[in-house]
Amino acid sequence: MMSYEQRQQHLAQALRNNAGRDIRLSKQTSNLFRNRSTQDQLLDVREFNHVLAIDPDTRVIETEGMVTYEALADTALAYGLMPAVVPQLKSITIGGAVGGIGIESSSFRYGLPHETVLEMDVLLGTGEVICCTPNNEHRDLFFGLANSYGTLGYILRLKIQGIPVKPYVRVTHVHCADSQEFFDRVNEACQGSFDFVDGVVFAPGEYYLVLGEFTDDAPYTSDYSYLQIFYRSIRARSEDYLSVRDYLWRWDTDWFWCSKNLYAQNRLIRRLLGRKRLNSITYQKVMRWNSRVGLTRRLGTLSRRHREVVIQDVDIPLENAPAFLSFFQREIGIRPIWICPARHDGRRGHYPLFPMRDDTLYINFGFWDAVRTDPMHPQGHFNRMIEEKVTDLGGIKSLYSESFYPEKEFWELYGGNTCRLLKDRYDPGHALKDLYQKCVRRQ
Ligand SMILES: Cc1cc2nc3c(=O)[nH]c(=O)nc-3n(C[C@H](O)[C@H](O)[C@H](O)COP(=O)(O)OP(=O)(O)OC[C@H]3O[C@@H](n4cnc5c(N)ncnc54)[C@H](O)[C@@H]3O)c2cc1C
Incomplete structure (x- = not known):
């Protein structure tokens, strides 16, 4: 097997051989x-x-940059550790979560995955590989890589922070009927001793906090990797115990709840698929096939209704979270909604392409479905409404899905001046696309 350094040289040569062409990564899986x-x-x-x-x-x-979190967590768990923040989908890679944006229920304590990074090797568009840290001469690149989506270079190797684990996680589900009370309790939980905090909005008046604590012993453990469905358990029981590995992947088996679109919540289909295929990787394959052949698109055209895919994660400062939720329930109506708090600690540094206020608790809202209406609308109508609301409320949107920002507004939100300076320094020949070209729909 070639060493990391040898593979690095081969890759750099492959990049140089393709000079002048638009490049994208070839990986086994993608969550884009x-x-x-x-x-x-x-x-x-x-x-x-x-x-x-x-x-x-x-x-x-x-670790190398294309290691999936499933492999990374399994290796770390064998040492009694886990990466400080483990995104919920097994196939997300560490490079993808840092170059894109990830989040998980430990983010209220450790920040987003890019905030847990200590050092990175980056393959630049020039073919050069450089090492950047928060303190060396490439610190501008170190902080600029978060949310750069491969526009400044590709992360090949990282050092990240791990945390110690115990064998089990005790999970408590707390119901709230009022949204202000719900967000107050999220805030309270983030100041307590919990190891994990997230939650689900099932419907107006049905808000659930999901609180996790490491524990050495468990009276029993539940298994949500086959016939039982994790998100349904939240409403059905107030307490649960999972092995730490099952806790990390509790959302993966059913892609949160999106497996319902593929009828995979039907017990017969679950048995036919089997434990091994019930995961986000299978659903992604079906989704990409559908996108290629345009099945859902064609059915939508036949129905003569407006159908718009709204798959987004947005982060809103806590004080504006009730206002966002009320807007969302009134205007968009997708449910359930995943809720996850995240705190950006300014002492770790500032990430100009994904700016967040220092020491402010943000609430991540994740929603992944389609909006259907009788009145027809221009394409992107609902996504654009969300973008405008997020900006009004001082929030920021992840860019893994479709975006509709006008260019000027986009650069104001996502560190335009810094992006230009970083491009001038690290990709002067513009071998890699820029962030707007990559992330925003061409109008
Ligand atoms: C439905 C859905 C749900 C999601 N849920 C979560 C969630 O629960 N938690 C969470 O944390 N995140 C979530 N995400 C976001 C996810 O973490 C990001 O989309 C992430 O970028 C995906 O990583 P990937 O390894 O699959 O990268 P890919 O999909 O392969 O690539 C994504 C982008 O990152 C760039 N990239 C990939 N690898 C590198 C690298 N090594 N160096 C530089 N750039 C790179 C690529 O060029 C590409 O532009 C979700 C995304 C979707 C679509």
Whole structure:
């Protein structure tokens, strides 16, 4: 097997050989929800999938950039550790979560995945590989990579912070009938000793907090990786115990709740699919096939109704979370909604392409479905309403899905000036696309 350094050199050469062409990564899986150009030249990075070292004393995990969180967590768990923030879908890679934006129920304590990074090797568009840290001469790139989506370079190796785990997680589900009370309780929980905090809005008046605590012992453990469905358990029981691994992947089996669109919540279909296929990777494959053949699109056209896919994650400062939720329930109406608090600690540094206020608790709202209405609307109508509301309320939207921002507004929100300076320094020949070209729908 080639060493990391040898593979790095091969990849750099492959990039140079494709100079002048539009590039995109070739990986086994992807969690991107916008269609990508089929003309792009593929850069095969699949071999950058090794966990390199884990130090149980310092809790530093060194890994290559295309390692999936499933592999990363499994390796770390064997040492009694986990990455400080583990996104909920098994196939998300560490490079994708840092270059894009990730989040999980430990983010109220440790921030978003990019805030847990200590060092990175980055392949630039020039073919050069540089190492950046929060303190070296490439610190501008270190902080600029979060939310850069491969427009400044590709992350090949990282050192990240790990945290110690116990074998089980005790989960408590707390019901609230009022949204202000719900967000007050989220805030309270984030100041307590819980290890994990997230929640679900099922309907107006049906708000649930999901609180997790590590524990050494469990009277029983539940299994949501086959016939039982995690999100349904939240309403049905007030307490639960999961092994730490099952807790990390509690949302993956049913892609939160989106498996219902593929009828995978039917017990017979679950048995036919089997435990191994009940996961986000299977659903992604079906979704991409559907996107290629246009099945849902055609059925939508036949129904003569407006149908708009609204798959987004947005972060709103806590004080404006009730206002966002009320707007969302009134104007968009998708449910359930996933809720996850995240705190950006300014002492770790500032990430100009995904700016968040220092020491402010943000609430992430995740919603993944389609809106159907009788009146027809221009394409992107509901997504654009959400973008405007998020900006009005001082929030910020992740860019893994479709976006409709006008260019000037986009650059004002996502660090335009810094992006230009970083491009001038690290990709002067513009070998890689810019963030607007990559993330926003061409009008
Ligand atoms: C339905 C849905 C639900 C989601 N839920 C969650 C969630 O619960 N928690 C969460 O944390 N996140 C979630 N995400 C967001 C997800 O973390 C990001 O989309 C992330 O970028 C996906 O990583 P990936 O490894 O699949 O990357 P890909 O989909 O392969 O790539 C995404 C983008 O990142 C760039 N990229 C990938 N690898 C690298 C690298 N090594 N260096 C630089 N750039 C790179 C690519 O160029 C591309 O532009 C969700 C996304 C979707 C679509």
